[in-house]
Amino acid sequence: xxxxxxxxxxxxxxxxxxxxxxxxxxxxxxxxxxxxxxxxxxxxxxxxxxxxxxxxxxxxxxxxxxxxxxxxxxxxxxxxxxxxxxxxxxxxxxxxxxxxxxxxxxxxxxxxxxxxxxxxxxxxxxxxxxxxxxxxxxxxxxxxxxxxxxxxxxxxxxxxxxxxxxxxxxxxxxxxxxxxxxxxxxxxxxxxxxxxxxxxxxxxxxxxxxxxxxxxxxxxxxxxxxxxxxxxxxxxxxxxxxxxxxxxxxxxxxxxxxxxxxxxxxxxxxxxxxxxxxxxxxxxxxxxxxxxxxxxxxxxxxxxxxxxxxxxxxxxxxxxxxxxxxxxxxxxxxxxxxxxxxxxxxxxxxxxxxxxxxxxxxxxxxxxxxxxxxxxxxxxxxxxxxxxxxxxxxxxxxxxxxxxxxxxxxxxxxxxxxxxxxxxxxxxxxxxxxxxxxxxxxxxxxxxxxxxxxxxxxxxxxxxxxxxxxxxxxxxxxxxxxxxxxxxxxxxxxxxxxxxxxxxxxxxxxxxxxxxxxxxxxxxxxxxxxxxxxxxxxxxxxxxxxxxxxxxxxxxxxxxxxxx
Amino acid sequence: xxxxxxxxxxxxxxxxxxxxxxxxxxxxxxxxxxxxxxxxxxxxxxxxxxxxxxxxxxxxxxxxxxxxxxxxxxxxxxxxxxxxxxxxxxxxxxxxxxxxxxxxxxxxxxxxx
Numbered sequence: 158x159x160x161x162x163x164x165x166x167x168x169x170x171x172x173x174x175x176x177x178x179x180x181x182x183x184x185x186x187x188x189x190x191x192x193x194x195x196x197x198x199x200x201x202x203x204x205x206x207x208x209x210x211x212x213x214x215x216x217x218x219x220x221x222x223x224x225x226x227x228x229x230x231x232x233x234x235x236x237x238x239x240x241x242x243x244x245x246x247x248x249x250x251x252x253x254x255x256x257x258x259x260x261x262x263x264x265x266x267x268x269x270x271x272x273x274x275x276x277x278x279x280x281x282x283x284x285x286x287x288x289x290x291x292x293x294x295x296x297x298x299x300x301x302x303x304x305x306x307x308x309x310x311x312x313x314x315x316x317x318x319x320x321x322x323x324x325x326x327x328x329x330x331x332x333x334x335x336x337x338x339x340x341x342x343x344x345x346x347x348x349x350x351x352x353x354x355x356x357x358x359x360x361x362x363x364x365x366x367x368x369x370x371x372x373x374x375x376x377x378x379x380x381x382x383x384x385x386x387x388x389x390x391x392x393x394x395x396x397x398x399x400x401x402x403x404x405x406x407x408x409x410x411x412x413x414x415x416x417x418x419x420x421x422x423x424x425x426x427x428x429x430x431x432x433x434x435x436x437x438x439x440x441x442x443x444x445x446x447x448x449x450x451x452x453x454x455x456x457x458x459x460x461x462x463x464x465x466x467x468x469x470x471x472x473x474x475x476x477x478x479x480x481x482x483x484x485x486x487x488x489x490x491x492x493x494x495x496x497x498x499x500x501x502x503x504x505x506x507x508x509x510x511x512x513x514x515x516x517x518x519x520x521x522x523x524x525x526x527x528x529x530x531x532x533x534x535x536x537x538x539x540x541x542x543x544x545x546x547x548x549x550x551x552x553x554x555x556x557x558x559x560x561x562x563x564x565x566x567x568x569x570x571x572x573x574x575x576x577x578x579x580x581x582x583x584x585x586x587x588x589x590x591x592x593x594x595x596x597x598x599x600x601x602x603x604x605x606x607x608x609x610x611x612x613x614x615x616x617x618x619x620x621x622x623x624x625x626x627x628x629x630x631x632x633x634x635x636x637x638x639x640x641x642x643x644x645x646x647x648x649x650x651x652x653x654x655x656x657x658x659x660x661x662x663x664x665x666x667x668x669x670x671x672x673x674x675x676x677x678x679x680x681x682x683x684x685x686x687x688x689x690x691x692x693x694x695x696x697x698x699x700x701x702x703x704x705x706x707x708x709x710x711x712x713x714x715x716x717x718x719x720x721x
Numbered sequence: 722x723x724x725x726x727x728x729x730x731x732x733x734x735x736x737x738x739x740x741x742x743x744x745x746x747x748x749x750x751x752x753x754x755x756x757x758x759x760x761x762x763x764x765x766x767x768x769x770x771x772x773x774x775x776x777x778x779x780x781x782x783x784x785x786x787x788x789x790x791x792x793x794x795x796x797x798x799x800x801x802x803x804x805x806x807x808x809x810x811x812x813x814x815x816x817x818x819x820x821x822x823x824x825x826x827x828x829x830x831x832x833x834x
Contacts (some may be wrong), residue, residue: 231786246830293828297819310760368819370828415800416808419820474831476824485744524775536785537792544796556744565832566734608773612785615763619789620796621761625753627797634801642807642822649814 163208163219164230164268165278167195168237172254178247181266188241189558190255195264199227206270215330216408218270225451226599229267229594232455233260234579236379236462243466243574244372254622255288256376263380267387272320272345275388279316279352282381283309284548289373290365301368302393304649308361309381311350319344340435350616353385353436354429356405358646362429363413367421367478371469374421374446378428378465386435386454392418395442398524404534406433410557411541412472413643418636420468420550424461427504427546430538431457436719437535441526444598449518451596454586456503463500463578464550467493470571471554474564480549480636485559493567503582505547505617506539511585513613514604515592519604540620547617547625551559760786 171191178184199222208219231235237260244256262281269275283306290302320343324330335342354362362382366374393399407430414426430454436448470493471486472478499510506512516539522530568576585592593600627633689695733741742748767782774780812821 189831293819293825295822295825296816297822300817301819364818371824385771411796412800412803414806472824474828474833476826476829476831487740487744488733488737491734491740494740495755497735521775528774536788537796540789540793541796544793555740559744563833568830606773607770608779611763611766611770612772612779615760615767615783615785616789617762618756618760618788622756622795623793623797625756627794629749629753633797633800634804637808638811639808640811640813640818642806642809649817656830 161202161207161220162198163265164195164198165219165261165265167191167198168257168264171430172257175257176250180250180407184250184253185241188244188257188574189238191257192234192237192241192260194230195240199230199234202227204367212273215273217274217546217669218331219265219274220268221332222268222596225387225391225447226267228451228455228595228597229383230264232383232458233264233267233380236260236458237376239459239462239574239578240372240376240379240496242577243469243571245570245574246568247370247372249292249370250545251288252292252373253384255285255292255373259289259380261284261285263384266384270332272316273330275332276313276317276320277385279348280310280313280614282384283313286377286381286630289377290369292370292373293368298368301365304645305361305365307407308351312348315344315351316348319346319348323590332391334394337393337396337398343559344394349385349388349392350402352381353389354382354406355436356645359410359429360405360643363425363643365423366428368423368714371472375462375465375469378424378461382428382432383454383458386432386439386450389436389617390439390447390450394439394447397440399436399440400528400531401440403433403436403438404531406430406436407538408433408534408541411538411545414541414545415549416634416641417545418479418481418638418640419544420480420483421465421472424464424468425600427464427542428461429663430542431461431504434516434519434535435540437523437531439526441519441522443522443526445518445525445600445602446522448593448596448602449515449520449522449597450594452515452589453512455595456515456582459578460500460503460511460582462584463496463575464504466571466575466578467497467500468550468554470567470575471564473571474567475562478637480553481638483554483560483562484508484557486562487555489563490555490566492572493575494527494551496551496572496579497555499579499582501547501551503586505543506613507617508605508610508613509583509586511582513586513636514589515585515694517604517609517613518600518602536616540616543617543620548621574589581666592673594708675705 168191171187175184175187178187202222204223206218210217210219211614237256241256244252259282259682262278262285266275266278267280269278287302288554289340290305319341320330322339322344326339326341335345335348337343351358351643366377369377389399410426410429414430417423435450435453437455438446469480471483471490474490476484477483491499503510503512506516519533520532523535566572589604624633687693743752762787764783772780778784814820
């Protein structure tokens with residue numbers, strides 16, 4: 158019995174209505190109102206399970222509202238609003254529909270109380286989001302979109318397989334906390350891991366996000382991976398394996414981000430690194446750690462969107478997001494530069510910015526639970542974040558060497574979207590209590606202590622000093638036009654090459670076998686010809702007389718032999 | 722790209738002119754000096770209060786400073802070494818990737834001062 162309209166349906170309804178409306182600002186208004194309506198609904202819903210429907214003998218819980226799903230639902234609405242405001246100028250119907258359905262599917266998945274509903278929305282996010290990549294309408298984006306879609310759909314198929322196995326095992330499809338053990342739970346874990354960009358499964362993220370449209374990347378950055386973080390927090394909180402997976406995730410992308418030239422790919426690596434912090438929080442699994450993960454996801458969606466927005470605005474004006482082609486844009490895009498710096502300060506977790514009050518929950522709890530090595534890795538990774546997102550993005554775009562480009566400032570609606578997002582980043586940093594109040598568990602934490610503030614400032618400022626020293630000595634690697642290999646090389650180059658090698662070898666073997674058979678047949682024919690050909694004795698023509706003579710001889714022999 | 726190469730600062734907005742200060746070569750030393758002074762102050766600040774840490778190492782004065790400085794340097798060196806191994810030309814993946822293609826001009830709103 159459906160008692161309320163599931164929030165996702167608001168987005169689906171809006172997508173249907175959108176097609177009936179005239180092109181232009183009216184559609185833009187719908188794109189802005191829809192997430193506000195959805196947020197209003199989520200805000201006012203009490204905790205509980207709503208909108209249950211019967212489906213092939215199972216009860217599907219389409220709206221499970223609790224504090225964990227609520228905070229993710231709200232931030233997704235906020236991200237959809239900001240993304241759509243940023244994309245106000247876009248008149249591409251496909252992108253508008255994709256943005257609505259993608260946000261709707263992500264919110265639907267967050268409120269899914271069972272694994273079947275989760276699966277439907279899980280695949281929904283994949284199908285809707287790929288159009289934000291294809292909307293670029295180039296050969297490269299088509300191929301990238303296909304790679305993205307294959308991986309995302311595979312994740313969904315694995316989720317379905319895991320659900321089926323789990324159902325056979327437990328007789329339940331409820332989406333609740335699981336323990337790794339059976340094949341079913343491992344498959345579900347793997348499915349979440351693909352979407353969460355676990356190490357070695359991560360490359361779809363860095364491959365696809367830079368290939369999307371300018372506005373598409375901003376929208377993409379918010380949903381898929383944070384949906385996976387939510388799903389892990391819901392299903393696998395306290396799974397120790399996640400601590401180690403998360404630590405690796407914080408670590409390896411910082412090296413790749415450092416040498417990447419495409420700034421949108423730098424941000425994708427950085428996103429991967431930030432997911433690592435959240436995954437560690439889920440692995441630690443205590444109330445404070447889950448609070449840390451949820452709050453960090455909230456803050457992260459905002460500052461990551463802000464960074465993608467500022468690089469996107471630069472791209473809209475200059476046509477490129479390559480660090481080697483940019484530099485010195487603060488002269489004519491000063492507001493975008495300021496917004497970018499706020500995003501950079503937030504992700505680097507400078508005191509008074511959002512990352513500081515959220516990441517420290519995870520880091521402190523990791524230390525509290527006695528994981529010294531993991532803690533040391535996270536501190537190192539924090540310096541790494543400063544390196545690529547805090548310094549590289551703003552420095553090589555807006556400061557640094559003067560590229561000579563003098564583009565216009567970002568359009569006003571983009572400035573509004575960036576300004577509002579930047580405001581939220583600072584607001585959360587200065588006054589975290591409202592965010593803390595939204596978290597799944599009660600927060601007993603003071604981020605602003607003397608030790609913490611000075612310690613963090615020392616870490617960041619001395620890292621900045623190291624950057625300055627390395628730049629002045631010319632040791633810092635320059636930005637150059639190049640691509641860097643990553644794990645995707647395996648399926649983009651190695652496997653196709655291996656396939657070619659195997660294919661060619663098989664063909665060669667067949668050609669050899671064929672040649673052998675043909676030569677054997679030819680030799681047989683030649684041999685037979687030699688024996689029985691017209692020139693040989695066997696087939697020579699002889700006269701009738703000769704035959705008669707031989708018959709006479711034979712008969713003579715027979716006659717003579719009969720006397721003995 | 723027909724973007725103007727001129728650098729007439731009076732055409733920039735007030736905010737642009739202000740930010741411009743940071744890009745001038747003659748100010749680089751001032752910025753570096755300022756940063757170095759601020760870092761020294763942060764280091765000295767460690768002696769002025771009682772540190773609370775989860776691990777004993779955190780209570781060593783200047784631990785975060787040293788860790789930040791050295792790990793950052795290590796990161797850059799590591800990344801440089803990594804680049805040596807994994808760097809490939811921009812068109813390595815050819816038309817199967819967006820790396821070497823231009824962003825479609827009809828989706829841009831270019832304009833310059």
